[in-house]
Amino acid sequence: MDRADLRSRVGAALSRFLAGQRSRMEAIDPEALTPVIDTIERFLSGGKRLRPAFAYWGYRGAGGVDADAAVAAFASLELVQGLALIHDDVMDGSDTRRGEPSVHRRFAAAHRSAGWHGSPDAFGTAAAILCGDLCMVWSDELLHTSGLDPAAIARLRPQFDEMRTEVTVGQYLDVQTQAAALSTTARASLVARFKSGKYTIERPLLMGAAAADAGPDVLAAYSGYGLPLGEAFQLRDDVLGVFGDPAVTGKPAGDDLREGKRTYLVAAAMEAIDGTDRKDLERHLGDPDLDAAGVDRLRGIIDGSGALARTEARIADLTANALAALDTATLEPEAKAVLTALAEAATRRQV
Structure with missing residues (x-):
């Protein structure tokens, strides 16, 4: 399997997981929370998937057998990466990420467009922090619901x-x-x-x-x-x-x-x-x-x-x-x- 195939499988695992989170969010308040899940999905749609790749090939190199459950478990690392990047952009005051508005700038713009009360920038910062927090919480959930053997997870x-x-x-x-x-x-x-x-x-x-x-x-x-x-x-x-x-x-x-x-x-x-x-x-x-x-x-x-x-x-x-x-x-030769x-x-x- 080449790296492009693995990226595709990691992306598919994330998409399946986030589809479930979308249903949960929209059941609570679709008007308020759909923009949250939309933003997280969009943010996680890009990237090189390096961290899942290192985990997967480390697993294979040590004799692990290819399985969708393993790919899903290692896809949880993309949620940790999402947390780190979203919060890093807040701390640095960055305007863009991957050529698009950073998450806090995106929510600040939505606040301005809607004409809401208070500071758009403060709202954007708060929303981005919470989006990052969701990514951290969900990284745990994806790992534990991946289907990987519980002994391996332990x-x-x-x-x-x-x-x-x-x-x-x-x-x-x-x-x-x-x-x-x-x-x-x-x-x-x-x-x-x-x-x-x-x-x-x-x-x-x-x-x-x-x-x-x-x-x-x-x-x-x-x-x-x-x-x-x-x-x-x-x-x-x-x-x-x-x-x-x-x-x-x-x-x-x-x-x-x-x-x-x-x-x-x-x-x-x-x-x-x-x-x-x-x-x-x-x-x-x-x-x-x-x-x-x-x-x-x-x-x-x-x-x-x-x-x-x-x-x-x-x-x-x-x-x-x-x-x-x-x-x-x-190490297993292909993995090496x-x-x-x-x-x-x-x-x-x-x-």
Whole structure:
């Protein structure tokens, strides 16, 4: 089965589950709640399905047998991803996601259109937070109603719980790092691992391995692969957040600079520069009104400092370490081949 087939099966599992949630919501108050389920369905309709893919192929690599129940169980990870992205956009004040209005902006616009009382932006924020909360609640429900053997669910449950704690802690570390202006590469690497890396790759892999009742050698190989690859994935995202093409990323150019993200890329620049360049980067990082010329100026400082090259080198080193870890355990050959390809897909997205 190729990755496109798996994406299709994950999408079908989500569609079936959300159809049931639609019936529940519309039975309560169709006028008020249909826009909620519409928004969540639309938001979850896109994406690369990376987390279910890592879980599924981790499961297959450890000897798990293909089954729709396993695909449905791992599709629950898309609901966790939905929570993380919806709340991340609220915290960052992002206007768009995947080329469309972010969830809080969508609900604010609906408030304005309807002429309701109070602040449209406050309503949009509240609605988005609650949509994210629903995604978190439903991730549990989809996992437990997937049809996967209860013993397998019991084995993977600790990984699932740990993952959801880690991504929430990682989000806090991210906002605290920005607030405290902590610009070191060590801090940025910590945030990258917990905000994105562990819940994108390592924990899904370990969930799949646990579902297949894998031995300690497989678990160790998956952590050795997942931890560095997860960090590399986030570093690639950070590069795209500064140098990416909006037509590819779905977000305005330079948004991470306007939001003041203290990423590895920015920290590497801070560690390498002084004088006027450092003053300009410190002054304008986090300026929500930064214009295109300002974005270009900061990009030039970062690139000229060697930080972009340093970040690319770290991505390459982390990816090589991850791939080497796959050779430390005996894995099902097709799954190993797919995990190798997924490493390339996760870290070599185009700028």
